[in-house]
Amino acid sequence: MPENCKTISLNKMSVGQKGRIREFVVESDDCERIEEMGVTPGEQVEVVRYAPLGDPIEIKIRGYHLSLRKEEAALIQVEVLS
Amino acid sequence: MSSLTFQSTRPSLVKTVALTGNPNSGKTTLFNAFTKLRQKVGNYPGVTVERKTGTLMLAKDRVVNVIDLPGMYSLAVRSPDEQLARDVLMGRTVDTPKPDLVICVVDAGNLERNLYLVSQLQDLGLPMVIALNMMDEVERQGKEIDVARLSQALGMPVVPTVASQNKGIEKLKQIIAEGVTVFYQRGWRMAPDLEEEVEHLVRLLVQHEGMDRHQAFAEALILLSLGAKLKNEEKKAGPAQWFYKEELIRQINMVQDRLRLKGLRARTAAIEARYGWIKSILKQCVRDKNKRGEDLTERIDGIVTHKLWGWVFFLGIMALMFYMIFTIANYPMDWINAGFTRLGDWVTQTLPEGQLRNLIVNGIIAGVGGVVIFLPQILILFFFISLLQDTGYMARTAFIMDRVMSKVGLHGKSFIPLLSSFACAIPGIMSARTIESPKDRLVTILVAPLMSCSARLPVYTIMIAVLMPAATGMQKAGIMLSMYVLGITGACLMAWLFKKTLLRSQKPVFIMELPPYRWPSWHAVVIHMWERSRLFLKRAGTIILALSVILWVLMSYPRHEGLQGSDALKASFAGRMGTALEPVIKPLGYDWRIGIGLIGSFAAREVFVSTMSIVFNLDDEAGENTLREAFQAAHWPDGRPLFTPLVCLSLMVFYVFALQCVSTIAIVWRETNSWQWPLFQFVYMAILAYLAALAVYQLGRMMGFS
Known part of the structure; x- marks a missing residue:
């Protein structure tokens, strides 16, 4: 990865933006479940939409759609690709 | 290896x-x-x-x-x-x-x-x-x-x-x-250090627990993924008869300590290794023909989760569901009612007059019939629920409602159980099974009966008729609506309170798959409806039947020669209970007759109306108007009218909050697998109902209303 890649947390990404999962900020049971659902470092992720009230987020990962709250998304660091 | x-x-x-x-x-x-x-x-x-x-x-x-x-x-x-x-x-x-x-x-x-x-x-x-x-x-x-x-x-x-x-x-x-x-x-590997520790655990499990190596390997990975130290109590919980020897637990905890010291994340290493392996398999076996058809799910979601159209669609679906439940269901409900009435008439004509006939007609047929009548509503509700679930829209309702639910500490998935409870708390409580966190599920179950169910409608209707006989339809609907709002507010407050105190838990994680939209299988929908209604009817045939008999006994015994109608009722066990209850409910503005109504409606709320018909000596066929006139004519011994506007309001508020429903108690008992929770629920709702009704009556009087 080139060094100038921007790394932000998942909850800061805008709709349609793609990125690559870099790491989880903390280690916890919740993070483990998120990883088990396929949100693992190195994987490509796309923010599909935010819910009408702004929370939760819908993302596309490993070819399917997953929703998670901004609170949890804040734990995931993403390298922005587009 | x-x-x-x-x-x-x-x-x-x-x-x-x-x-x-x-x-x-x-x-x-x-x-x-x-x-x-x-x-x-x-x-x-x-x-x-x-x-x-x-x-x-x-x-x-x-x-x-x-x-x-x-x-x-x-x-x-x-x-x-x-x-x-x-x-x-x-x-x-x-x-x-x-x-x-x-x-x-x-x-x-x-x-x-x-x-x-x-x-x-x-x-x-x-x-x-x-x-x-x-x-x-x-x-x-x-x-x-x-x-x-x-x-x-x-x-x-x-x-x-x-x-x-x-x-x-x-x-x-x-x-x-x-x-x-x-x-x-096994096509995947973790870091060598980790593999070594896993192997060590496998050997321990084989040695101490006599597992075969495959089972031991799976078990070792599960054990390493446990965040906290392992305790035997955790393993004993649930139906599994499984726990480890003390020595083994000590060893497992040592392995975990070592991993922690080395900074190895066993929990995520296995996940990432597995996904890595899966990727390599997919590369071999899946070919992208790049002939992608139109993504229907994407287009539907564009509408149903849209900032404006999403709500329009959502409210539309909910409105349609309730319209069906409260209007279409009326026809089959009338048929069921007519069926039970005819059955009662037939028994009346066939059997000789006496207590047996009385028990069958007024106890069993009326009691069971009063509950079975809700079957069409339950069928329609479950038709919608399985339709929403099978098409994938249910996950979207949780998606758009999660923000609202999180305000009171709940999860988007609590929304459907609470919504269903507007029809009947029983299917609502049953549908709380999809909530993963046991504490959140319990909170949902505890507050679900605060949503005004359809059995409260007859009570609200008659009370509003007495309260404002000349009211327009709009005014009546307004009062009705405010009762619903009162229930919702109560449910939100109590959920918030329970989450803050009794059932404190970490904020639930909300990770939910949004599956693609699919055509529902009608076969599955029908099976689902059939299953639910069978469970419901089974309960009507057992618990409700037994309770109907008990209530009938309470209202018919002991018998006194020469006493008829309301006098006989006053002398019965139920009458005595009502009389004993009078000092307690007098501050709410109720007398012993209303007390009997409260006791009778414990079987099901709408029984209040039929019990009051008996109390006021009306024959069974008496319509709403006759009962209304009887209510309006009812007086205290000193001549004051009984059903003042304030009493009517106080009664309605009481019914908004009180858990006057044996079936709900039975289902909560079954769903929580304990008698403490239904008991707790009954008590807290009774206190809430009493205090709210007391506040309405006493504050109203202080402000000069009657």
Whole structure:
């Protein structure tokens, strides 16, 4: 990865933006479940939409759609690709 | 490292088949295709997880038991449902035999994530076959799966199926009949240090627990994924009869300490290694034809989760559902009512006059009939619920409502149970099963009956009629609506309070799959409705029946010669209870007659109306107007009118909050598997109802109303 890649947390990404999962900020049971659902470092992720009230987020990962709250998304660091 | 491979070359006679797989993979559709209507729904002992079993007829003399396990994403369990599924697969449940064959249903359109569970199941070394379901969706995605190659890579048979169209079912049956040969080879590795520790644990488990290496390997990974220190108590919970020896626990905790010191993340290392392996398999077996069709799900979601249209659609669906429940259901409800009335008339004409006839007509037929009448509403509600669930819209309601629910500390998934409770708390409480966190589920169950159910409608209607006989329809609807709002407010407040105090837990994680939209299988919808109504009718035939008899006895005995109607009632047990209750309920503005109504309506709220008809000496056929006039004419001994506007309001408020429903108590008892929770719920709601009604009456009087 080139060094100038921007790394932000998942909850800061805008709709349609793609990125690559870099790491989880903390280690916890919740993070483990998120990883088990396929949100693992190195994987490509796309923010599909935010819910009408702004929370939760819908993302596309490993070819399917997953929703998670901004609170949890804040734990995931993403390298922005587009 | 012999734990790497597992081979089973001796297909034995299969007697029990377990269906497992991710949620939304079409597992239940396959189960329906196998078992048709030969299904049994019950509960696993000790837990409230629904146990679905059925039988599959392979040949005239060959019957196989099929268990439909709750859907799960991972063997590292998070909910009671997943825990149970794992325990059955590992052969740890007391009364369910370890399956001879596991059919893992995999959503072919979502292969990558679905294979994660497959990879974990492989560790268990069970004879397994993959039902590669929803193959039609793969084509629509413009992809092609090399099934033979996939089967080879996974080391087990893979059968392409479209369960909703009965495709591939015969092939699966053939495999069940013949048994399978599997050859698993673990294709993934973690860091060498980690592998070493796992191996160490495997040896310990083999040595201390006498497990075979495959089971020990799966167990070792589960143990390493436990965040906290292992305690025996945790393992004893639930239906599994399984716990470790003290020495082993000490060793396991030591291994975890060592890993922590080395900074190795055992929990995530295995997950990442598995997904890495899955990626390599997909590279071999899936070909993208780049002929992607239109993504229908994307287009639908563009509307139903839109900032404006999303709400319009959402409110539209909800409005339609309630319209059906409160209007269309009226016709069959009238028929049921007429049926029970005719049955009562027939018994009246056939049997000689006496207490037996009285018991059958006024106790049993009236009591059971009063509850069975709600069957059409329950059918319609479950029709909608299974439709919303099967199409995938249910997940979207949780998605758009989560923000609102999180305000009171709940999860988006609590929304449907609470909404359903507007029709009847019973199906609402039953549908709370989809909530993973036990505490959140309990909070949802505890507040669900605060949503005004349809049984309160008759009470509200008569009270509003007495309160404002000349009111326009709009005014009446306004009062009715404010009762609903009062209930919702109460539910929100109590949920918030419970989450803050009694059932404190970390904010639940909200990770939810948004499955693609699918056509519902009408067969499955009908089976679902049939199952629910059968459970409901079973309860009406048992608990409700028994209670109707008890209530009838209370209202008919002891008998006094020469006393008729309301005088006889006053002398009965129920009458005495009402009289004894009077000092307590007098501050709310009620006398002993209303007291009897409260006691009678304990069976079901709408019984209040029929009990009051008896209290006021009206014959059964008396319509609403007659009862209204009787209410308006009722006075205290000193001549003051009984049903003042304030009393009517106070009564309505009482019914908004009080848990006057035996069926709800029974279902909460069953769902929580304890008598403490229903008791607690009854008491807290009674206190709430009493205080609210007291406040209405006393504050109203202070402000100069009557």
